Amino acid sequence: MSMDRREFMKIAALSAVFGVGGPLLMGKLGARNLEASEFGLTPGGKRAKRWAMVIDVSKIKGPADYARITRACRKAHNVPVIPDPKHEVMWIWTDDYEHVFEGTDNPYMEANVKDQTFLLMCNHCDHPACVRVCPTKATFKRPDGIVMQDYHRCIGCRFCMAACPYGSRSFNWVDPRPYIKDPNPTYPTRMIGVVEKCTFCVERLDQGLDPACVLASNGAMVSGDLMDPNGPVRKLLASNFTLRRKPDLGTSPNVYYVIAVIGGGKNA
Numbered sequence: 001m002s003m004d005r006r007e008f009m010k011i012a013a014l015s016a017v018f019g020v021g022g023p024l025l026m027g028k029l030g031a032r033n034l035e036a037s038e039f040g041l042t043p044g045g046k047r048a049k050r051w052a053m054v055i056d057v058s059k060i061k062g063p064a065d066y067a068r069i070t071r072a073c074r075k076a077h078n079v080p081v082i083p084d085p086k087h088e089v090m091w092i093w094t095d096d097y098e099h100v101f102e103g104t105d106n107p108y109m110e111a112n113v114k115d116q117t118f119l120l121m122c123n124h125c126d127h128p129a130c131v132r133v134c135p136t137k138a139t140f141k142r143p144d145g146i147v148m149q150d151y152h153r154c155i156g157c158r159f160c161m162a163a164c165p166y167g168s169r170s171f172n173w174v175d176p177r178p179y180i181k182d183p184n185p186t187y188p189t190r191m192i193g194v195v196e197k198c199t200f201c202v203e204r205l206d207q208g209l210d211p212a213c214v215l216a217s218n219g220a221m222v223s224g225d226l227m228d229p230n231g232p233v234r235k236l237l238a239s240n241f242t243l244r245r246k247p248d249l250g251t252s253p254n255v256y257y258v259i260a261v262i263g264g265g266k267n268a
């Protein structure tokens, strides 16, 4: 889904309205304190003050690499493969430069960059529009920056989908379970009528593991703490030219794309 700044501002204004309605709904549903600890922060897990991802698309060589990465996420999280594109559920997917960096196009960008395919996912934004509009607090941001979805609180209103300027969320229009080939018994499946998206692999981070896509990317994707100046994310950001999607919207996305290796480093 694409969205320009004007549309985004309209949604932001609507969220102010639902900010008033939200507490009423919360009272009806019963207040519940969604602490990070409810999602399994256990000893030995990976920790960060602010999780971020860096993707170097130049290291992803072709369709087989992209398929391996997206398949790893599907397999880990029981993401269904639904043939009808109107009902598709996507946690990580691909698109071209023109769509990914819509509105930030540089006519002088090297043709080889414009010809590349980019991986897209939830950006786990610092200021997530999706969280702001959710009337039941089903979507929320953890203290470490990961934006989560509580499927049991989701009422299927899809305000979060309308608010997200990156199209990072999918709605289960049909029961997804018949469309999961070879289900992973260690990860929950979802039900019809709820929204889902990438979780930055919280369940794997909590076991001290890298996200499934990072593991499958053979070094093209790096996950880590944006606040650690000596960590791998900050080292990559300091030494490469990177772009983020739609930085002018004020959401402050935490997925960075390495565009070309340069000496000094400059980040959008």
Ligand code: SF4
Residues within 6 Å of the ligand: 121, 122, 123, 124, 125, 128, 129, 130, 131, 147, 163, 164, 165, 166, 167, 168, 169, 197, 251
């Ligand atoms: S990318 Fe979209 S769904 Fe993800 S945190 Fe940002 S606004 Fe929310």
Ligand code: SF4
Residues within 6 Å of the ligand: 072, 073, 074, 076, 077, 091, 092, 121, 197, 198, 199, 200, 201, 211, 212, 213, 214
């Ligand atoms: S971080 Fe995890 S949930 Fe997000 S796209 Fe990668 S594998 Fe999927």
